Amino acid sequence: xNEASGSHRIDDVIALFDGLFGAVHRTRLVSGxxxxxxxxxxxxxxxxxxxxxxxxxxxxxxxxxxWCIAGERRRQFEDYGYWYCPDGxxxxxxxxxxNAEVAPQALELLFSRACRRRFHVSVxxxxxxxxxxxxxxxxxxxxxxxxxxxxxxxxxxxxxxALEAFYRDRVSRDAAVAMGHERLARGAAGGCIS
Numbered sequence: 001x002n003e004a005s006g007s008h009r010i011d012d013v014i015a016l017f018d019g020l021f022g023a024v025h026r027t028r029l030v031s032g033x034x035x036x037x038x039x040x041x042x043x044x045x046x047x048x049x050x051x052x053x054x055x056x057x058x059x060x061x062x063x064x065x066x067w068c069i070a071g072e073r074r075r076q077f078e079d080y081g082y083w084y085c086p087d088g089x090x091x092x093x094x095x096x097x098x099n100a101e102v103a104p105q106a107l108e109l110l111f112s113r114a115c116r117r118r119f120h121v122s123v124x125x126x127x128x129x130x131x132x133x134x135x136x137x138x139x140x141x142x143x144x145x146x147x148x149x150x151x152x153x154x155x156x157x158x159x160x161x162a163l164e165a166f167y168r169d170r171v172s173r174d175a176a177v178a179m180g181h182e183r184l185a186r187g188a189a190g191g192c193i194s
Contacts, residue, residue, distance in 0.1 A: 008117060010055045012173060016162045017064060019177035021155070022047065024184065027075075029064065031055045036063045038070075038079050048075065058112070058120065065107035068156035097124065098136050106143035107156050114163035158183040 010031055017029040026047050033051040036059060041048045050067045053059040066080065074080040082100070089097060105121060112119035121137040152160060162180035165171045171179070 007167075008057050008115060010057055010060060012166065013057065013060050013064075013115075013163075015173045016166060016176055016180070017050070017060075017159065019173065020158055020162055020180045020184070024181075025155075027067065029060060031060070038063070038067060038075075040076050040078060057115075057117070058108075061111045061115070062104065062108045062122075064159060065104040065111060065156065068107060068153050068159060069103055094123070094131060098139070102136075102139050102143050105140045106147055107152065109140060109144045110147060110152065110156075110160055111163055114160050115167045154184065154187060 014029045014031065017027075021027045026041060028047045028049055030049045030051045031054065033053055036053050037049075037051045039049045039051060050063050052063040067075070070080045101122070101124070109119045109121075121133065121140050123131045123133055123136055147156075151157065158180040161183045162176040165179045166173060166176035
């Protein structure tokens with residue numbers, strides 16, 4: 001599929017995510033945020049929200065990757081209880097950011113491949129410090145390969161299965177969600193085949 005063809009609609013990704021995790025994990029994917037944010041449900045009376053920037057497809061995949069990695073305890077805190085340091089980080093802060101981002105961006109890379117979309121690594125620092133984007137991309141690609149060999153996190157595996165079914169095999173959204181549910185039920189971690 002071609003990115004320019006309009007075949008990558010954000011509504012499809014939302015439907016796949018919500019169909020897989022809305023009932024089981026009480027979690028919804030929400031577009032339109034000025035900034036990405038994970039918001040846990042208040043008092044257990046609603047759905048947790050994975051909020052991604054505006055309606056950007058890549059932002060949705062990235063925020064989903066963070067959610068797929070975060071454990072049960074972390075998912076009880078806004079933004080999983082992590083800090084975020086904005087642009088202008090110094091060398092140590094940038095290194096800490098990149099260390100924390102390798103696994104989520106590796107999972108995002110696999111999700112992008114499952115969707116047949118180009119992946120762009122993000123060093124997320126527009127300050128004056130030089131950043132070695134190529135070295136970081138190599139780390140992300142190596143981690144993605146490790147995921148493929150050793151298996152993805154369980155929720156990531158189920159979501160990747162649904163993405164591949166929908167985008168590669170061209171099954172309906174409902175059928176793709178059912179395939180993702182089957183992966184969740186089996187509890188088997190695997191790897192995206194893309």
